[in-house]
Structures are given as structure tokens and as C-alpha cells.
Amino acid sequence: MSRATRALSLVVLLSALTAACNGDSGGSPTTPTATDTAAYSSTDLRTGTGAAAVAGQRVTVNYTGWLYSASAAENKGNTFDSGRGASFQLGTLIACWNTGIPGMRVGGLRRLVCPPNVAYGSSSPGAGIPANATLLFEVELVSVP
Numbered sequence: 593m594s595r596a597t598r599a600l601s602l603v604v605l606l607s608a609l610t611a612a613c614n615g616d617s618g619g620s621p622t623t624p625t626a627t628d629t630a631a632y633s634s635t636d637l638r639t640g641t642g643a644a645a646v647a648g649q650r651v652t653v654n655y656t657g658w659l660y661s662a663s664a665a666e667n668k669g670n671t672f673d674s675g676r677g678a679s680f681q682l683g684t685l686i687a688c689w690n691t692g693i694p695g696m697r698v699g700g701l702r703r704l705v706c707p708p709n710v711a712y713g714s715s716s717p718g719a720g721i722p723a724n725a726t727l728l729f730e731v732e733l734v735s736v737p
Contacts, residue, residue: 629726630660630667633705634692642698643736645682651693652679652735660705660726667705667728672720677734686711688727696733704729 645651654676661669683690688706696702706727708714716723 629707630662630705632688632691632707632710633703635703636696636700637703637730638699638701638732640697640700640733642733645694645696645733645736647690647694648681648683649694649736650679650681651733652677653693654678654732654734656730658728659721660728669728670720672727689729689731693731693733696731698733698735701730701732704731 655678656674657672658667659669659672660667680689682693685693686706687710688704691710692702692704692706704727706729708724708726711725711727712721712723714723716725721727
């Protein structure tokens, strides 16, 4: 590669990097925005040993929800909700929970990363959750009937 070609390549690369860095992301590096996204995932942090949750069943959980932040430790941005002893019927929740909780065993702790298409989508349910937000939950299954 000629010296002129290398110099031109370097200029193009630096221009692209400068443009990317100067873009308005809508938040500081640790402030999650609706543009912080991740694919759906379900990860067992602790495997339970009790009865398994089944789709359509009523379950009792402890949970904490965070806005997903690509730059925060463990991707945990601002906390928007938590609950202890919360009871729900599977199938009546956001799709991420309806898909992510069945199969858990009592005593288990599962991390759910919920992109907008399996969370609240383009609507904001309030409580500090913006439209098009990716959410992160840690859910502990306390009991099933």
C-alpha cells in the first residue's frame, strides 16, 4: 500500500471515529437511554431445587428491574421497580416474563434481558420506564401453588 493510500485511509478512519464520538447519544456514559439495547436472554444465576413454574400458572416472585445500560456494571442502569412476594399469573405479564419464568424452579434466581419487542415496546408504562426501553430483571421464584 502506498504512503498516500495509507494516509487517506487514516484520514477516513479518523473522520468516522470523530463523527461517531461526537454524535448525541442522549445521555452520559452511565445513564441508560432508550437506545441502549440488547437481545433477549434468560440466564440462571442460581438454579432452584423446588417445583417448576409452568406457563399459565400463578407464581410468587421477588424481583428487581433496571433499565438496561450497556455501560453500567452488569448492565444495571437505574432501578425502576422491585417487589417481594409479588404474585402473578404467567401469561398476563410482558412477553419476556411469560417466556422467561416457566421452567424456573422454586429457589432459583434468573436474569432476564428484555428488549422492547418483548417488554413494553413503543409505549411507556410510566414508573421510570421510557418508551422503547430494554429492561433487565433479576427474578427469584419464591413459590408455585
